[in-house]
Amino acid sequence: MLINVAETVVADALRGMAAVHPELTVDVEGRVIVRRDAPVAGKVGLVSGGGSGHEPLHGGFVGAGMLDAACPGEVFTSPVPDQMVRAAAAVDSGAGVLFIVKNYTGDVLNFNMAAELAEDEGIQVASVLVNDDVAVVDSTYTAGRRGTGATLFVEKIAGAAAEEGAPLERVEALARRVNESSRSFGVALGACTTPAKGSPTFDLPDGELELGVGIHGEPGRERRAMMTSGEIADFAVDAVLGDLRPNGPVLALVNGAGATPLLELYGFAAEVHRVLRERDVPVARTLVGNYVTSLDMAGASVTLCQVDGEMLRLWDAPVQTPALRWGR
Amino acid sequence: MLINVAETVVADALRGMAAVHPELTVDVEGRVIVRRDAPVAGKVGLVSGGGSGHEPLHGGFVGAGMLDAACPGEVFTSPVPDQMVRAAAAVDSGAGVLFIVKNYTGDVLNFNMAAELAEDEGIQVASVLVNDDVAVVDSTYTAGRRGTGATLFVEKIAGAAAEEGAPLERVEALARRVNESSRSFGVALGACTTPAKGSPTFDLPDGELELGVGIHGEPGRERRAMMTSGEIADFAVDAVLGDLRPNGPVLALVNGAGATPLLELYGFAAEVHRVLRERDVPVARTLVGNYVTSLDMAGASVTLCQVDGEMLRLWDAPVQTPALRWGR
Numbered sequence: 001m002l003i004n005v006a007e008t009v010v011a012d013a014l015r016g017m018a019a020v021h022p023e024l025t026v027d028v029e030g031r032v033i034v035r036r037d038a039p040v041a042g043k044v045g046l047v048s049g050g051g052s053g054h055e056p057l058h059g060g061f062v063g064a065g066m067l068d069a070a071c072p073g074e075v076f077t078s079p080v081p082d083q084m085v086r087a088a089a090a091v092d093s094g095a096g097v098l099f100i101v102k103n104y105t106g107d108v109l110n111f112n113m114a115a116e117l118a119e120d121e122g123i124q125v126a127s128v129l130v131n132d133d134v135a136v137v138d139s140t141y142t143a144g145r146r147g148t149g150a151t152l153f154v155e156k157i158a159g160a161a162a163e164e165g166a167p168l169e170r171v172e173a174l175a176r177r178v179n180e181s182s183r184s185f186g187v188a189l190g191a192c193t194t195p196a197k198g199s200p201t202f203d204l205p206d207g208e209l210e211l212g213v214g215i216h217g218e219p220g221r222e223r224r225a226m227m228t229s230g231e232i233a234d235f236a237v238d239a240v241l242g243d244l245r246p247n248g249p250v251l252a253l254v255n256g257a258g259a260t261p262l263l264e265l266y267g268f269a270a271e272v273h274r275v276l277r278e279r280d281v282p283v284a285r286t287l288v289g290n291y292v293t294s295l296d297m298a299g300a301s302v303t304l305c306q307v308d309g310e311m312l313r314l315w316d317a318p319v320q321t322p323a324l325r326w327g328r
Numbered sequence: 329m330l331i332n333v334a335e336t337v338v339a340d341a342l343r344g345m346a347a348v349h350p351e352l353t354v355d356v357e358g359r360v361i362v363r364r365d366a367p368v369a370g371k372v373g374l375v376s377g378g379g380s381g382h383e384p385l386h387g388g389f390v391g392a393g394m395l396d397a398a399c400p401g402e403v404f405t406s407p408v409p410d411q412m413v414r415a416a417a418a419v420d421s422g423a424g425v426l427f428i429v430k431n432y433t434g435d436v437l438n439f440n441m442a443a444e445l446a447e448d449e450g451i452q453v454a455s456v457l458v459n460d461d462v463a464v465v466d467s468t469y470t471a472g473r474r475g476t477g478a479t480l481f482v483e484k485i486a487g488a489a490a491e492e493g494a495p496l497e498r499v500e501a502l503a504r505r506v507n508e509s510s511r512s513f514g515v516a517l518g519a520c521t522t523p524a525k526g527s528p529t530f531d532l533p534d535g536e537l538e539l540g541v542g543i544h545g546e547p548g549r550e551r552r553a554m555m556t557s558g559e560i561a562d563f564a565v566d567a568v569l570g571d572l573r574p575n576g577p578v579l580a581l582v583n584g585a586g587a588t589p590l591l592e593l594y595g596f597a598a599e600v601h602r603v604l605r606e607r608d609v610p611v612a613r614t615l616v617g618n619y620v621t622s623l624d625m626a627g628a629s630v631t632l633c634q635v636d637g638e639m640l641r642l643w644d645a646p647v648q649t650p651a652l653r654w655g656r
Contacts, residue, residue, distance in 0.1 A: 002517060002592040002628055004556045004599075012557065012595030019601040020582075020594070020614040055590035075591070189330060228332045229340065254348075259587035261623045262383035263403070264330040266348070267340030271332075273347040286348040290618070295589045298624065300330055320654075328656040 006195035010052050010072055017059060021322055024062055025090075031083050033059045034069040038091045044162040044171045045069070045091030048100040048155060049084060050107050051076040053194065053295045054215060057151060060323030066159035067100075067321070075194050075295070076216045078106030084114030088123050096124035096168035098175060100154055102147030103131040126168055128175040130154055132184045132303060134243045135212025135220045146214050149253045149292050149303030150182035153315075156324065160317035174314075178305060185239040186220070186301030187232055188213035188257065192294045211235060215257075215294045229264070233271035236302045241279055246306035249284035251315060252276070256290040257299035265289070268300055276304075284312055291323065334523035338380050338400055345387060349650055352390055353418075359411050361387045362397045366419045372490040372499045373397070373419030376428040376483060377412060378435050379404040381522065381623045382543060385479060388651030394487035395428075395649070403522050403623070404544045406434035412442030416451050424452035424496035426503060428482055430475030431459040454496055456503040458482055460512045460631065462571045463540025463548045476543050477581050477620050477631030478510035481643075484652065488645035502642075506633060513567040514548070514629030515560055516541035516585065520622045539563060543585075543622045557592070561599035564630045569607060574634035577612040579643060580604070584618040585627035593617070596628055612640055619651065 003009050011028055018026035025034045039045060048058045049071030058070035068091035073079035088097045097118065101111045108129065115125040132150030139146055158175035166174070188210040191200035202217045204210055209227060212220025227235070254269040256262070269288045276283055284307055292301070307315065318327030331337050339356055346354035353362045367373060376386045377399030386398035396419035401407035416425045425446065429439045436457065443453040460478035467474055486503035494502070516538040519528035530545040532538055537555060540548025555563070582597040584590070597616045604611055612635055620629070635643065646655030 002557050002560065002588050002596050002626075004558055004595070009591060009595060012598050013591050014594075016594030016596070016598035016601070016616065018598075019611075020597050020616050052591055053589065055594070060590070229330050230332055232330065258589055259624050259626075260330050261381065261586055261621065262388070262618070263337060263341045263380055263623070266342075266344030266383070267332070267337060268330050268344070269348050270340050270344035270346075273344075283347075288344065288348050290590070293589065295591070296587050296626065298330075298587075325653050326648075 001195055003195050009195045010074055030086050031079065032069055032071055032087045032090065033062050034087065034090045035063050038068050039093035041093050042095055042165060043093055044095045044168045045093065045097040046100060046155065046159050046162055047084065047087045047091060047097055049079045050102050051078060054293050056323030057292045061155050061321050063321035065163045065317060065319035066155050066324065075196065078104065078110050081110050081114035081117055084111060085117045088118040088125060089121065092123045096126065098158065098168065098171050099125060099127040100151065100175060101127055101129050102151055103129050103144055104141045105143060124168060126172040128154065128172060128179060130179050132179060132182045134183045134185055134239055139214055140218040141216060148186060148215050149184040149255050149301050150179055150305065152253060152291050153182055153251060153305045154178045156319060157311055157314045160314035178311065182303060182305040183240045183244040184301055184303040185236040186213050186299060187211055187236060188217065188297055188299040190259065190298030192217055192258065192297035194295065213299065215292060217294060217297065229268050230271045233268060233275050237272055237275040240302060240304050244304060244306065246281055248306055249282040251305040251307050252283050252286040253291065253303040254286060254288045255292050255301045255303065257297035258290060258293040259296045259298040260300055265300060272302055285315060329523055331523050337523045338402055358414055359407065360397055360399055360415045360418065361390050362415065362418045363391050366396050367421035369421050370423055370493060371421055372423045372496045373416065373421065373425040374428060374483065374487050374490055375412065375415045375419060375425055377407045378430050379406060382621050384651030385620045389483050389649050391649035393491045393645060393647035394483050394652065403524065406432065406438050409438050409442035409445055412439055413445045416446040416453060417449065420451045424454065426486065426496065426499050427453060427455040428479065428503060429455055429457050430479055431457050431472055432469045433471060452496060454500040456482065456500060456507060458507050460507060460510045462511050462513055462567055467542055468546040469544060474542050476514060477512040477583050477629050478507055478633065480581060480619050481510055481579060481633045482506045484647060485639055485642045488642035506639065510631060510633040511568045511572040512629055512631040513564040514541050514627060515539050515564060516545065516625055516627040518587065518626030520545055520586065520625035522623065541627065543620060545622060545625065557596050558599045561596060561603050565600055565603040568630060568632050572632060572634065574609055576634055577610045579633040579635050580611050580614040581619065581631040582614060582616045583620050583629045583631065585625035586618060586621040587624045587626040588628055593628060600630055613643060
C-alpha cells in the first residue's frame with residue numbers, strides 16, 4: 001500500500017486535499033472538508049460523510065452545486081457526531097442543513113445524535129437516508145438496505161436544488177425522491193485490503209465473483225464461478241429492475257469498485273446499455289468511472305435512478321467539485 | 329477480469345464510449361474516437377493514440393480544448409497507421425494536424441508511416457514525441473526515454489492553443505516546449521494483468537516495489553523492500569528534479585497506476601507537496617487521480633512540468649472531455 005502508517009492514512013489524505021484544492025477548506029485535525037465560500041448566504045447547507053475508503057465519495061463531491069461539507073471517518077468506520085456538528089455549523093447560513101446519510105447502523109446513529117446536538121445549537125437540520133442497494137436486506141453493517149451508488153445522485157441533484165436557493169423542505173423532499181427512485185447492485189471480482197488489516201478483508205478465490213457485494217466487502221446474494229461482463233450486466237441490471245420498474249428514462253451510474261480498469265468499465269457500460277435496451281428502459285445520462293469505491297476492490301456496480309424533467313435538469317446543472325465538474 | 333473475452337476488450341470499451349458519450353463520434357470498427365464537431369473550421373487538429381490499457385488516456389481526453397481524435401491500439405500494443413490516417417482525415421480542417429506520440433518504438437514507427445500517408449492525401453502533419461520518463465534510458469519497448477504522464481500536459485496545453493486558433497507551427501512548438509519542460513517517475517507496488525495473458529505481466533513479490541517502473545510494467549531502476557509514501561515521494565520527486573531543475577512554478581500530476589485507492593493517492597500528493605516545499609519548488613497546480621494508468625497496476629507516478637505564464641493560462645483554459653473538464 002502507498003501509505004506511511006495505517007494510523008495516519010485519513011489525516012494524510014486530508015493534508016493532500018488541503019494542498020491540492022485551494023477551493024476547499026480542510027480541517028485536518030477536525031476531519032471536515034468544507035467549500036471555501038461556506039456558508040453561502042441564504043443557501044441550505046448539504047452535509048454528508050461516512051467511513052473513508054470510498055473516495056471520491058464524499059470529500060471529492062464538496063463544492064458549488066453539490067455538498068457544502070463532508071466528514072470522513074476512519075476507513076470503513078463512521079465519522080463521529082462532533083465532526084458532523086462542526087460541518088453543520090460551518091455551512092449553516094440560517095437556511096438549515098440537510099444531512100445525507102448512507103444506511104449503515106453507525107452512520108445513522110451518529111448522524112442522528114449530531115442532528116440533535118446541532119439543533120441544540122440552533123441549527124435547523126433535516127436528514128435523508130440513502131438505502132438503494134437491492135442485493136440484500138440486513139447485512140454486516142446495517143439493518144435494511146445498504147446505501148451505495150445512489151448517494152452520488154442524491155448529493156448531485158439535491159445539491160443543485162440547494163445551489164438554486166430551494167428551501168430546506170424542498171431540498172429534503174427532492175433528496176428523498178431521488179433515493180426512492182434509485183436502486184443499485186454491485187459485484188466483486190476481487191477483495192479489498194484495508195490499511196489497518198494489511199490483507200484482504202474477505203476471501204474471494206481467483207475465478208469466483210460475489211454477486212451483490214456491499215461497498216465494504218459485505219456478503220451479497222451468492223458466489224459463482226466467474227461470469228462474462230455481459231452475464232454480469234444481465235444479472236445486475238435485472239436485480240435493479242426487479243425492484244425499480246421504471247416507466248421512464250433513467251440516469252445510470254456504472255461505477256468501478258476501485259481496481260477495475262476504466263477499459264473494462266466502459267466495456268461493462270456497453271453491456272449495461274445493451275440490457276437496458278432489451279428491457280425497453282431509455283437511458284437519459286450515464287456516468288462511468290470510480291465514484292463510490294471500496295479501496296482496491298475489483299468489481300463494479302450499477303445504479304439506476306428514474307428521473308423526471310426536474311431531476312434531469314438538476315443533474316445537468318453546473319457542478320464544481322474535485323471529482324465531478326461540468327457547466328459553470 | 330470484468331470482460332467478455334480478451335479478443336473483444338478494446339471493441340467492447342469503444343461500444344461503451346459510443347453509448348455513454350454522445351459528444352464523441354466513435355468508429356468501433358475503425359478504432360477511432362473523434363469529437364463530434366470535427367473538423368472544426370480553421371482549427372489545427374490534435375491526434376494521439378497508443379496501446380489500450382492506459383485509460384482515460386487517450387480516448388478520455390478527446391473533446392473541446394484537448395484532443396480532436398484518439399486511436400486506441402490493442403492492449404499495450406501500438407495502433408496501426410490506418411487508424412491514424414483515418415483520424416487525421418476526420419479532424420483536418422485544412423489547418424493541419426499534430427500527432428502527439430509517446431516514445432515507444434512501435435508507436436513512433438506507425439505514426440511516422442501515418443504522417444507520410446496523410447501527407448500523400450494532402451494533409452499537413454507535424455509530430456511531437458513525448459519522452460518524459462527519467463527512470464531509464466532505453467527500455468523494453470523503446471529506445472530513449474519513455475513517454476508517460478507528460479502526455480496529459482502536452483495534450484491539454486497544446487489542445488488549448490489549438491482551440492484558440494493557433495497555427496500548426498505554434499501548436500507544435502508549444503507541445504515540444506511542454507514535453508521538454510516535463511519529467512516523470514513512476515513506482516509499482518503490484519503488477520498488472522492483461523486480458524490476453526490473464527495473469528500478472530511481471531513478477532513483483534508482496535512487500536517489494538519497483539522504482540522507475542514503466543507504464544507497461546517495464547523494469548525501472550531498482551527493486552526494494554516496501555517504502556513509506558513519504559520515502560517514495562522523496563525518491564520520485566528527487567529523480568524528477570535531478571533532471572528538470574525548475575527555476576519557477578510547476579504543474580504537478582500525481583497519477584495513479586490504476587488500482588491504488590484515491591485515499592492513498594491524496595496522501596501521496598501531500599508527501600509530494602512536502603518534498604517540493606523542502607526543495608523550494610513552488611507548485612502552481614496539482615492534478616490527482618488515475619489519468620495515465622496501467623490496467624490494474626498498483627502504484628503511482630509523479631510528473632512535473634515547469635510552466636511560464638502562457639502555459640499556465642492554457643492549462644487553466646476550458647476543457648470538455650470525458651476525463652478532464654473545467655471552465656466553459
